[in-house]
Amino acid sequence: MHAIEFHKLTKYYGKARGIIEVDFNVEEGEIFGFIGPNGAGKSTAIRTILGLIFPTSGSADIFGRDCIKYGPEIRENIGYLPSEVFYYEKMKVIDLLKYSAGFYKKDCTKRLYELADIMELDLKRRIEDLSYGNKKKVGIVQGLLHQPKLIILDEPTSGLDPLMQQKFFDIISEENSKGSTVFFSSHILAEVQELCSRVAIIKEGKIIKLEDIKTLRQDNYKKIVVKGDNLDSSAYRIEGVSEMTGDTRTLNFFYRGDINKLSRIISSQKIEDILIQEPTLEEIFMHYYK
Amino acid sequence: MNIFIYEMKTYQNSIIIWSLSISALMLLFMAIYPTFAEDAALMESILSNFPEEFARAFGMGGNLSLTSVPGYFKFIFIYIQLAISIQSSNYGFHFLSVDERELTADFIMSKPVSRRKLVISKFSAAFSGLIITNTITTAAGLISIELFRNGNSYDAGNILVLMSSTFFFQLFFLSAGMLVSVSVKKIRSVLAYSMGLAFGMYIISALKEALGMKALGYISPFYHFEPGYMIEFGKYNMERASISFAFIIVSIVVSWNLYMKRDIHSL
Numbered sequence: 139m140h141a142i143e144f145h146k147l148t149k150y151y152g153k154a155r156g157i158i159e160v161d162f163n164v165e166e167g168e169i170f171g172f173i174g175p176n177g178a179g180k181s182t183a184i185r186t187i188l189g190l191i192f193p194t195s196g197s198a199d200i201f202g203r204d205c206i207k208y209g210p211e212i213r214e215n216i217g218y219l220p221s222e223v224f225y226y227e228k229m230k231v232i233d234l235l236k237y238s239a240g241f242y243k244k245d246c247t248k249r250l251y252e253l254a255d256i257m258e259l260d261l262k263r264r265i266e267d268l269s270y271g272n273k274k275k276v277g278i279v280q281g282l283l284h285q286p287k288l289i290i291l292d293e294p295t296s297g298l299d300p301l302m303q304q305k306f307f308d309i310i311s312e313e314n315s316k317g318s319t320v321f322f323s324s325h326i327l328a329e330v331q332e333l334c335s336r337v338a339i340i341k342e343g344k345i346i347k348l349e350d351i352k353t354l355r356q357d358n359y360k361k362i363v364v365k366g367d368n369l370d371s372s373a374y375r376i377e378g379v380s381e382m383t384g385d386t387r388t389l390n391f392f393y394r395g396d397i398n399k400l401s402r403i404i405s406s407q408k409i410e411d412i413l414i415q416e417p418t419l420e421e422i423f424m425h426y427y428k
Numbered sequence: 429m430n431i432f433i434y435e436m437k438t439y440q441n442s443i444i445i446w447s448l449s450i451s452a453l454m455l456l457f458m459a460i461y462p463t464f465a466e467d468a469a470l471m472e473s474i475l476s477n478f479p480e481e482f483a484r485a486f487g488m489g490g491n492l493s494l495t496s497v498p499g500y501f502k503f504i505f506i507y508i509q510l511a512i513s514i515q516s517s518n519y520g521f522h523f524l525s526v527d528e529r530e531l532t533a534d535f536i537m538s539k540p541v542s543r544r545k546l547v548i549s550k551f552s553a554a555f556s557g558l559i560i561t562n563t564i565t566t567a568a569g570l571i572s573i574e575l576f577r578n579g580n581s582y583d584a585g586n587i588l589v590l591m592s593s594t595f596f597f598q599l600f601f602l603s604a605g606m607l608v609s610v611s612v613k614k615i616r617s618v619l620a621y622s623m624g625l626a627f628g629m630y631i632i633s634a635l636k637e638a639l640g641m642k643a644l645g646y647i648s649p650f651y652h653f654e655p656g657y658m659i660e661f662g663k664y665n666m667e668r669a670s671i672s673f674a675f676i677i678v679s680i681v682v683s684w685n686l687y688m689k690r691d692i693h694s695l
Contacts, residue, residue, distance in 0.1 A: 151691070181694060188538045191691040214540040222694065224531035228438075240430045241539040280535070 139202050141166045141288050141319035142187060146196035149182050156182035158343040159196065164321055166201075169314050171334035171351070172323040179343040180323040181221070184292050188218060200288060214242065217286035221293035223277035227266040231276055234265060235283065242284040253279040256305060270297045278306060282313065289313060289320045295329060307333060360397070361421060363413040364389045364404065373403055392417065431536070431546065435523070435553030446515045447561045450508060451568030457504040458572035461497070465578050468495040485638035491660060497573060497582035498659045505590065505655040508565070509597060510630050513649070515561065516598040517622035519554040520605020524687060525615040533692045543688055551606070558598040566591040586662040593653045593664060599676045600649040601625065607679035610686045646671055 142164040149156035157179035164170040174180050185191045187198045189209035198205045200212045225234050235254070239246040254261055257275040265273065274297045282289065289310065295303050310333065314320050324330050330337060331351065339347040369386050378395030393400055404412065464471055475483065475494055486506075492499030524547070527533035536546070569591060573582065604625060609615050633650030636642070645651035645668070652672040657665045 185692070185694065190534065190537055191693070192689060210540045210542040210545075212540075213538060216538065218534075218538040220534045220538075220694070222531070225535060226532060227530075237430065237434060238535075238539070241541060 139166060140164060140199070141168075141201060142170075142321060143199040143202075144183070144196070145198065147183065147186060147193055147198050148195045149179075149186055149191065150194045155179075155343045156191075156194075157186075157340070160340070160343075160345055161196075162338055162345060162348050164319060165336075166319050167314070167317060168336060169310070169320040169322060169334045171330035171337035172321060172340065173325060173327060173330055173337055174340035175325055178340045180325075180340060181292055182343075183340070184218075184290055184321075184323060188213070188216070188290070214284075215287040216290060217281040217284065217288070218290045219277050219281040219292065219294045221296060223273045225265045225273065225276060225280075227264070229265050230261070231259060231263055231265060231268070232261040234276065235261070235280055238280040239283055244284065246283045246285075249285055250279065250283045253282055253309070256309060257302070271299065271302065274298055275302070278309070282309065285313070285316075285318075287318055289318055291320065291322045291324075293324055293326075294322075295324075295326065303329075359392050359394045359417050359421075361415040361417040362389075362391055362393055362400075363411075363415075364409055365411040366407065366409040369407065369409070373407060376400070376403065392421070429549075431541065431549035432553050435550055436556065439519075439553060439557040442515075442518075443557045443560050446511075447564040450511050450561065450565045453511065454504070454508060454565065454569050455572045455575075457507070458501075458576040461500050461576045462578040464500060465495050465580055468493075471495050481638040481640075485634045492656065497577050497580045498586065501569075501573060501582070501587065502590075502655040502659045505659075506650070508569075509594075509650060509653070509655070510626065512561075512565075512594060512598060513601050513626040513629065514622055516558055516601035517605045517625045518618060519557060520602040521609050521615055521618045521621045521625075522605070523550045523554040523609075524606055524683075525609040525618070528692060529615060531694070534694060537692060547684065547687055551602075554602060555599070558602065559595070562591075562594050562598065566594070583662065586659050589662050589664070590655055590658040593658055593669070596669065596672055596676070597649055597653045600652075600672050601629075603676045603679040603683070606683045610683045610690060 140163040144160045144162055147160040148158055160179075160183055172180055172183070182191070186193055187200060187205045189206055192206065200208075201215065203212055205212055229237070231254075235250050239250055253259075257278060259272065259275045259279060263272075265276065268276065274294075278294070291310070295306065298306060307329070310320055310322075320333075322330065322334060334351055336348070336350055338345050339349075365388050367387070369384075369389055371382060371384070371386075371389055374382065374389065374391065376395075376399060378393050378399075380392045380394075382389065382391040384390045471494060475488060478488070486503075488494055488503055492502060494500055494503055527536055537543075566588075570584070570587065573587065601622075605622065608621065608625075615621060629648045630650055632644055633648040633654070636645035636648070636651055649672050652665075652668040654665070654668070
């Protein structure tokens with residue numbers, strides 16, 4: 139059984155595009171990255187599977203059940219952390235978390251305190267007195283206290299300092315190792331790279347690529363830096379070279395293709411140094427968004 | 429139950445303040461009554477000098493003398509209704525729109541709660557708040573009449589019929605507010621809407637009285653539940669009240685259907 143199945147899920151807000159025929163599966167037990175720039179439709183897809191908005195056409199199943207029809211039952215097993223967190227300002231943190239825990243059938247008290255402890259959350263303060271980062275921590279605790287089978291994260295790390303981010307990732311990895319599926323939407327690629335096993339890339343409402351994070355990173359692209367005294371960039375204008383920048387002393391470019399062809403060109407010139415790197419996801423990403 | 433309890437807590441202060449204010453208003457109004465009643469003849473002659481349209485618009489017209497207990501109570505009850513209509517519309521415009529306005533909808537709606545349950549809990553909480561207010565103010569009304577009636581007689585049954593109408597009167601504004609709040613994209617300021625609705629309806633009814641335009645009155649619950657009729661005859665004017673009943677049912681049904689399909693937007 140898949141944790142999430144999108145079936146040609148489409149959402150228009152009136153005439154405005156939300157997502158168009160999104161169609162892929164998230165396997166049970168994996169950490170799945172969902173990446174794209176702001177406005178690509180990441181939140182739209184997430185809000186649909188949570189039943190906050192309704193599809194224009196198509197559908198989505200969570201653990202094999204339609205996300206609209208069985209919304210309340212499905213949400214019993216979902217933990218959701220939105221990108222912007224808003225809670226009842228007048229409430230104390232502990233009251234909000236208890237309120238949140240009260241919606242689930244099982245007793246969540248123990249896990250509530252555990253998580254609050256890990257996140258170093260002050261339970262006695264009022265929500266309105268919390269900084270943005272602290273509100274975010276409340277969000278993390280309320281989203282995970284019922285040990286959900288599916289964790290949905292919508293750009294979760296904004297507002298968290300690096301230390302807290304690491305703690306957060308540790309918790310997520312831990313939940314994942316206990317069997318939870320994680321659906322992780324982000325535009326920060328480094329964090330996706332760190333955690334996820336597979337990714338879907340969304341652009342202007344459409345899924346443009348669905349891939350293993352390893353394949354995506356390889357994808358035969360190499361990032362190449364050549365240094366020398368008098369480099370001739372025109373010699374490198376062969377098929378597969380892109381994003382050429384630099385001058386006669388340094389050349390930066392990406393190459394995808396037969397590496398022998400490139401090595402022949404390089405060896406035909408006098409160079410001082412050469413650097414061949416794996417491109418970061420960020421750089422691959424830029425490529426898809428050109 | 430979880431949501432209902434939370435909602436009731438958020439209404440707590442509001443219920444206390446409204447109940448006390450309305451009760452105080454009634455007490456204050458009734459405290460002036462003895463002065464009215466003592467010099468009945470003089471009062472009558474002053475009132476008869478008012479232009480009839482003016483007197484009617486301010487609830488001083490009709491068959492009942494302002495110097496009698498029912499006549500006086502009818503007169504003040506319009507202002508009680510005005511206060512009640514503001515409170516009821518406040519709750520009506522508020523209870524389904526607040527989570528979207530304050531962006532807490534993402535929190536509550538990603539919990540394992542159906543929209544049905546959410547609406548029912550929130551509606552029940554708002555309406556319970558109104559019923560509590562109603563109960564307290566009814567008691568305060570009866571007490572203030574007893575305190576200041578100055579030996580004049582009145583029919584307690586008729587007063588109770590009048591007071592009981594508040595229940596529907598509140599429902600009218602609650603459901604109207606709810607209907608508007610799920611029909612528009614976002615309610616930015618509840619107060620602007622509720623004041624508009626409450627005073628708007630009051631003015632329509634006052635205009636109807638002043639101008640004698642009966643058709644105009646049918647729009648307004650201030651006319652449907654006009655105190656004079658109920659206090660004089662001890663029953664609702666069903667011809668008018670049923671318009672309110674129908675409106676309440678229609679707005680609840682329509683709001684329900686709209687909310688079940690409503691998209692909840694984030695920022």
